[in-house]
Structure formats: structure tokens, C-alpha cells
Amino acid sequence: xxxxxxxxxxxxxxxxxxxxxxxxxxxxxxxxxxxxxxxxxxxxxxxxxxxxxxxxxxxxxxxxxxxxxxxxxxxxxxxxxxxxxxxxxxxxxxxxxxxxxxxxxxxxxxxxxxxxxxxxxxxxxxxxxxxxxxxxxxxxxxxxxxxxxxxxxxxxxxxxxxxxxxxxxxxxxxxxxxxxxxxxxxxxxxxxxxxxxxxxxxxxxxxxxxxxxxxxxxxxxxxxxxxxxxxxxxxxxxxxxxxxxxxxxxxxxxxxxxxxxxxxxxxxxxxxxxxxxxxxxxxxxxxxxxxxxxxxxxxxxxxxxxxxxxxxxxxxxxxxxxxxxxxx
Amino acid sequence: xxxxxxxxxxxxxxxxxxxxxxxxxxxxxxxxxxxxxxxxxxxxxxxxxxxxxxxxxxxxxxxxxxxxxxxxxxxxxxxxxxxxxxxxxxxxxxxxxxxxxxxxxxxxxxxxxxxxxxxxxxxxxxxxxxxxxxxxxxxxxxxxxxxxxxxxxxxx
Numbered sequence: 001x002x003x004x005x006x007x008x009x010x011x012x013x014x015x016x017x018x019x020x021x022x023x024x025x026x027x028x029x030x031x032x033x034x035x036x037x038x039x040x041x042x043x044x045x046x047x048x049x050x051x052x053x054x055x056x057x058x059x060x061x062x063x064x065x066x067x068x069x070x071x072x073x074x075x076x077x078x079x080x081x082x083x084x085x086x087x088x089x090x091x092x093x094x095x096x097x098x099x100x101x102x103x104x105x106x107x108x109x110x111x112x113x114x115x116x117x118x119x120x121x122x123x124x125x126x127x128x129x130x131x132x133x134x135x136x137x138x139x140x141x142x143x144x145x146x147x148x149x150x151x152x153x154x155x156x157x158x159x160x161x162x163x164x165x166x167x168x169x170x171x172x173x174x175x176x177x178x179x180x181x182x183x184x185x186x187x188x189x190x191x192x193x194x195x196x197x198x199x200x201x202x203x204x205x206x207x208x209x210x211x212x213x214x215x216x217x218x219x220x221x222x223x224x225x226x227x228x229x230x231x232x233x234x235x236x237x238x239x240x241x242x243x244x245x246x247x248x249x250x251x252x253x254x255x256x257x258x259x260x261x262x263x264x265x266x267x268x269x270x271x272x273x274x275x276x277x278x279x280x281x282x283x284x285x286x287x288x289x290x291x292x293x294x295x296x297x298x299x300x301x302x303x304x305x306x307x308x309x310x311x312x313x314x315x316x317x318x319x320x321x322x323x324x325x326x327x328x
Numbered sequence: 329x330x331x332x333x334x335x336x337x338x339x340x341x342x343x344x345x346x347x348x349x350x351x352x353x354x355x356x357x358x359x360x361x362x363x364x365x366x367x368x369x370x371x372x373x374x375x376x377x378x379x380x381x382x383x384x385x386x387x388x389x390x391x392x393x394x395x396x397x398x399x400x401x402x403x404x405x406x407x408x409x410x411x412x413x414x415x416x417x418x419x420x421x422x423x424x425x426x427x428x429x430x431x432x433x434x435x436x437x438x439x440x441x442x443x444x445x446x447x448x449x450x451x452x453x454x455x456x457x458x459x460x461x462x463x464x465x466x467x468x469x470x471x472x473x474x475x476x477x478x479x480x481x482x483x484x
Contacts, residue, residue, distance in 0.1 A: 031387050165385050166385075168385040169383070169385040172385060172386065172388060173382045175387075190345070193351070194351055194387065195386065196387065197389045214393075268350075270348065
């Protein structure tokens, strides 16, 4: 079952496409990370999936085929928006009361036990809680609806390290205890490696990479070797090149058993390095999704511009301002 | 008998984000390490998946993968509804032999130091040699194959 499935999904605001031709199938039972630079379309995609926005093109279904926003979909999906929406002047107990009355299913006992464990007093006003506690409260309210899909938009962006850890622990425990599937957006790449086992990389409104993290990592390698030979390496699609005067690093699509050219060393790649490499190469794509058209992994024919090709003249202006090494 | 505590596990996992070792592998290695050092013995229970997830905030599938790997290695066995338990010890090299190997290694370290290698250099050389060793073992049937003229091996 696909927990989220989109087909040619697009959303246009005025004359600008925030999301385009997005075809995606995220299987159930994962913690899926939606990653991309600011403005890539993450929030748009999530809003479409939870039914807060209507598509301009294509369609999106959740929970195995229910159209987003339909009663069955609304019932099984819980969403915590970016700014942790709470009524700041209501007490925690009142927030529980309100949420219980706005939803036909609400597990009051679950909510009270969780809040007790978290040390969040029921009488305190939501606005007086710490940032971490506010996030925990919003998450608890969402989980007490007993959803099958939990959607979180930038859940930990504003939290300190301990609050982040505790927040993610609560999310992941819900995934173990109740089998909740999770889709969360983030641009904190480093933390995702532990948390996510499915990656969706969005760039400029398009899906660039989608797949199980293990599969993605197993099908990519970093090759380090003499820069002079970097261009000659063409046995496998090259995703990204980082080149010094003498030494170069190539991120290539290749498994552990693929041959390594003489004088080159192969290293496994981490999730962060992989995601960054793709973000710097908007033309490269890896879409091994099960229901998507196209070749299975590993395959040299990719959608998008022709690969391999180190694309030395393609420098992506990233928002973090780091220059791309590709241009050297 | 101290066997009464079915719930608690003798070990706790920790994670080193900077190590570059995949998370599931860190868990596997920590169990193996605890076995070698005697912190874990047959019959002991590994931490419950839920507890590991809650304390480390990591993906449940990562823990399951680590536990599967330990089971495949024959070190643990899952008991339905109860958890994962240690069922084997790690074969250790006999102590006298270990002492001999250690002595030989210390001799090598001294030689490397005399030759002017600092500690980082020694680690780099050892790691690189270990990798060669590993590669050679893997491609044993075909012999050494592509070791062409271009390569220099440093010390002979």
C-alpha cells in the first residue's frame, strides 16, 4: 500500500508553479523524509497531501487510494504545520477538549498519559509552554487522533537539540507502537540519516530522488582518484564531481560489486553527502519508485538530461551560498 | 539466581554520529564488542526495539536491521513476544596467541616509529594495508589480478 501517491501532481500560484509533474509513490510503514532547499515545494506537496490545498494539475491520494481531503483521508491523516499551531491563550486541558470535540476520534487517555510523561502541566496556557513543549503538545494532539499517516512540516526547525531528540523519539515510538507511517519535511540533512528510511528529494518543484534510503546508499559510491582521469570515467552514471587540482571525487551510481577503475578508490556514501550531491546537480535524478515508469535500479538510462556527464558548466545557486566545486 | 529480571538488558546502545559508520552497523558492532568483553553472555536480552528507538530517536527499521544481522550471524535469537536474546559467544583467539600477535604488532609500531612515521601515519598505513588484505581475500580465486606496474607499496 502506498501511504502517499501522486500522479503528475502540480500546483500553480499565479503564474508560478510551486510543484510540477510530481509523480511519487511512498510505501506505507516508513518514516519518509521530504528534503529540498527553501522554495523547492515541500510545504506545497504536504499541503496537497493533507487536503489543505487543491491541485492545479494531476492528483494525490493517501492511505492506499483515498483522494486527499476526502473524509476517509481526513480521518486517517494527522498534520502538524510548520509553526506548531496552538491557541496560545488556551490551557493545555482546553486544547485537549477542543481537539476532542473537533474530531470524531480522539484518544484522551493516550494524550493525558503522554503529556504526563513529558511533564507538561494540563493547567498551563499553551502560550506559556517552552518551544519544545509546544511542539510536543501539537504532536501529542495529532497522535491522539490515532492517525495512520502523520505528516510533519519542518517539525524540529525551531527546537533546541534536546527538544529535537525528544520530539523525534515520540514520533518514532508512535511508528513502532502503532505502525504510524510518517512523512516529514526538513532541511536539516544531518539528522535524517538516523530518522528516515525513505527519502524524497525535491528541487525546484520537481521530484529529483525517491527511494528507500538503504537502496539509495547501496547503489551509489564515491570514487576518489586522479583529477586528470575524472572525465574518462564513464562506465557508470556520474551524479556529481568535486575536483581539485590533482584529486577528484565522483559520486557515481554503482554498487559495492561494480568494478573500480585502477588507481581509484571507492567509498560508501552517506545520506547527507548523497542528498547534497543531487541538490547541486538539478539535472541528475534517481527515481527507483516501484510504481513509476522507467528502468529499475541500477540503470544507466535516467530521466532528465543525458547522463553521464560531469556537467562542469552547471552550477546550481544554492541558498546556503556555498559555491559549487563543479565549476573549476 | 540473578536471572529474574527478564525486562532489563545488560547493555545500552550509544551512537557516534561522526564515526561515519552506518547506524545499524554501530549497533551490531556494540553487541559484538560487548560479547568479546564479556558484558553480554548467552541468555542475556538485548534492549527492546521500542526502547532503543525511544532512547536514541532512530528509525525502528534500523534497529530491526541490526537485530536481523545479529541473528544471521548466529549470535542472537528472537523469541516471539519476548525479545531478542544472546545465544552464542564470539569465538575469541586464545589468549597466548593474542599476546604473541600483540607483541609482533608492538615490534612493528616501534619499527614504524624509528622509520619516522607518526601515529596518524601508522594508522593510515595500517588501514590501507588492511584494505589490501581484505581485497586480496575477496579476490582470492583469481589471484592478484590488476596489481600493475604503477603502484608503489611503500615498505617492502
